[in-house]
Amino acid sequence: MDIAHLIQTVVLYALPVLFAITVHEAAHGYAARHFGDNTAYVLGRITLNPLKHIDPMGTLLMPLLLYFATSGAFLFGYAKPVPVRFGNLRNPKRDMIWVALAGPAANLLQALLWGVALVMLRGAGVTEPFFLKMAQGGVLVNVVMFAFNLFPLPPLDGGRILVGLLPYRQAALVSRVEPWGFFIVMGLVIAGVVSSLWMQPLMALTYGLLDIILAPLAMLFN
Numbered sequence: 001m002d003i004a005h006l007i008q009t010v011v012l013y014a015l016p017v018l019f020a021i022t023v024h025e026a027a028h029g030y031a032a033r034h035f036g037d038n039t040a041y042v043l044g045r046i047t048l049n050p051l052k053h054i055d056p057m058g059t060l061l062m063p064l065l066l067y068f069a070t071s072g073a074f075l076f077g078y079a080k081p082v083p084v085r086f087g088n089l090r091n092p093k094r095d096m097i098w099v100a101l102a103g104p105a106a107n108l109l110q111a112l113l114w115g116v117a118l119v120m121l122r123g124a125g126v127t128e129p130f131f132l133k134m135a136q137g138g139v140l141v142n143v144v145m146f147a148f149n150l151f152p153l154p155p156l157d158g159g160r161i162l163v164g165l166l167p168y169r170q171a172a173l174v175s176r177v178e179p180w181g182f183f184i185v186m187g188l189v190i191a192g193v194v195s196s197l198w199m200q201p202l203m204a205l206t207y208g209l210l211d212i213i214l215a216p217l218a219m220l221f222n
Helices: 003-034 055-067 093-124 129-149 156-164 168-175 177-190 193-221
Strands: none
Touching: 003 093, 003 129, 093 129, 093 156, 093 168, 093 193, 129 193, 156 193
């Protein structure tokens, strides 16, 4: 294992990852408060302080262990979920959709902002690889988080969105999966199902959308 390469990777991705998970979780809390649930606010989770959202196991230890175990071929991690009491929302079934969607939407916005930074750096003639790779990493991290969290299985955001969209009977059936949802998702990730059937197509579409939005700016700077 190349320790120097690991350190370089950590330094490059540390800032984008911290921003990605922090804004993602804070967005959930802010949306929940907007729609009537103050749980995250009372617990101090509507904050851009990354220490409030970092899970020692999921954010730090698990990604490092997987990096060493797979020689960097497979990485997975998670942040400390923002607590939301959906029963406190003014319209729980409808508002659940917006609360769940807030996190991935925050990642999509961040991917766009990192893309803007990359276009401007290139347009300004910056050739320092560190800054260019960090901006590219910022886009990648947020596109990955956007796509992965939209996977339609609880407890992921996509699963909650699906529950909110389905009729009550079907929504109740999907909700019953949640206690085992994490293990099911992990199994599908390891089997490559999530990557091939969900992540790759959705990430390709997301990159295409970002390219379209950034095209006028790229033309301006070129």
